[in-house]
Amino acid sequence: MSEQLTIAQLVQRGALSFGDGYRTKKSEHGQPGIPILRVAEVHNGYIRPEFIDYVSASFRSAMGGKVSRAGDIVLTTKGTVGRAAIIPEDAPEFVYSPQVCYFRVSKEGPLTRKYLYYWFKSSEFWDQAGSRKSQTDMADYLNMADIRSLKLTVPSCGEQEAIAAVLGALDDKIAVNERIAATARQLGLALFIQASLADDPVQAAVESVSSVLSRGIAPKYSEHPEDLVVLNQKCIRDGRVSLDPARRTLPEKVKDPKLLRRNDVLVNSTGVGTLGRVARWTSENAATVDSHITIVRFDEAHVDPVCAGFALLRAQPEIEEMGEGSTGQTELRRAQLGGLEITLPSRTRQQQLRPKLDALEEQADQALAESLTLAALRDTLLPQLMYGRLRVKDAEKIVEDHA
Structure with a gap:
């Protein structure tokens, strides 16, 4: 049986805690320190840290819970609103910028981490976020009061896990395709470098x-x-x-x-x-x-x-x-x-190398094109599953047909 709960109600029940990032002063910046995770480093589904600024380690105690933990869900709330990702187990420790909000899900329920992560991708989230977004001359943003008022559909934990498993199977396949594309590019560069180091470069x-x-x-x-x-x-x-x-x-x-x-x-x-x-x-x-x-x-x-x-x-x-x-x-x-x-490489070697590079690039392009199709399927299934319009077993069959 599903119920509708706001973020504030989930916090009151002890199912969830959340907060915004640490507002640093210039005097607190410095190394050795803890890197700051910015909006630009949060992508849909993953983190790619390219750290520029650091908070001096001497201010570690002042940051409190605003320092990352494995399993945190992060949501960008200013500039580019709505990018969500889960902090992986092997991620370095960093402090969240003020433009990023973090969520920590309790193990006690009634909410599961993966379900909340996928909810941030759903139309239920985006419809509410769009109506609450404020705008300045600089950027769109969601404030903490906006976030507390967001209401989400919360089915049983078992149903949440089943929904996340179906959607996760598609994300897993997308991740495999991305590795295929990355490997093809790495191999192409290796072949190119090898040819460039041969005679007559x-x-x-x-x-x-x-x-x-x-x-x-x-x-x-x-x-x-x-x-x-x-x-x-x-x-x-x-x-x-x-x-x-x-x-x-x-x-x-x-x-x-x-x-x-x-x-x-x-x-x-x-x-x-x-x-x-x-x-x-x-x-x-x-x-x-x-x-x-x-x-x-x-x-x-x-x-x-x-x-x-x-x-x-x-x-x-x-x-x-x-x-x-x-x-x-x-x-x-x-x-x-x-x-x-x-x-x-020499012109002769360029002619010899070109078909190999083309084949590798084609392999990568095909993998990435398949990922776009899988992502579109995931985004179509997501609201159907969350609103109970599609049974998990039926969604599993659809995923199997596309896997």
């Missing part, structure tokens, strides 16, 4: 072997689903492009050189923390990029574009160090990127 400046080396557009954004996809810096991570943070723009004024072509390389070119990230565009779909990203289109008359793309992937650590400017305003100038010397 070629040194070339990026600009000398490119037909296009240009920043993207200043987009006029559109909400129409048929308009042109425009990528931003958040779309580029781990050498690949994610369309989740992408937006739409009016296509009429986008000139042909700035319409992406397969095997273009995209380089984040502004800002601390994102500057220098490199990704290959492997899609045939119509898209462009905003002005914070540089498009590198290699000239096939001079170089194999796939091999050259791998050369830039390999050079990412060097590119990340090339930015110039004041804190928060760092820029990667076109001339800097154009003058970067990359090492390539």
Whole structure:
């Protein structure tokens, strides 16, 4: 039998505790210390720490419960609202920033950790969060009073565990696909490096072997689903492009050189923390990029574009160090990127290597495409299961058919 309970009621019952992050002062920053987990490091379903700021260890006692524990559920509550993840067992200790809220589920019930995590992905959460969100000139946010008032459907613990198991099976398959994609990319880079270290390597400046080396557009954004996809810096991570943070723009004024072509390389070119990230565009779909990203289109008359793309992937650590400017305003100038010397195999070896790289990239793309399908299925099943419109056994059968 399900019941409707607010977060505040769950806290009163001792089923849950929660809080916002630690509001640090500049005087408290320093190392050795505890790193601060920011909104940008919380993704949907996982944490990717890229720590910039630390709270001095001498303030450890003042942080209290705002220091992470394995099993905490974190929810971003300002800027990008609604990203949720569970802190894994092997995560380092860190302190939550004020833009992150943490939840700790009691072992006594009536709530299970995985169920609450999936609830943060449900339409029941998003409908309430959307109506409560406040807005400043800077960002959307949920305050603590908003969170206390959120009401969730709470079935029996057994039913919660069964629902989480069905959804978790899809997430497990998605994780396997992500490992397949990561392994394929690692193998491709290893093959590329091996070929580059063989006889007759070629040194070339990026600009000398490119037909296009240009920043993207200043987009006029559109909400129409048929308009042109425009990528931003958040779309580029781990050498690949994610369309989740992408937006739409009016296509009429986008000139042909700035319409992406397969095997273009995209380089984040502004800002601390994102500057220098490199990704290959492997899609045939119509898209462009905003002005914070540089498009590198290699000239096939001079170089194999796939091999050259791998050369830039390999050079990412060097590119990340090339930015110039004041804190928060760092820029990667076109001339800097154009003058970067990359090492390539000989043209003969490039021709031999290209089919192997293409095969590995295709394997990765197929795995990631399957993950998108599985994620869509998970998000479809989630509200049906939580509202009791679909039996767990029926959902299990659907998952089996797609696994």
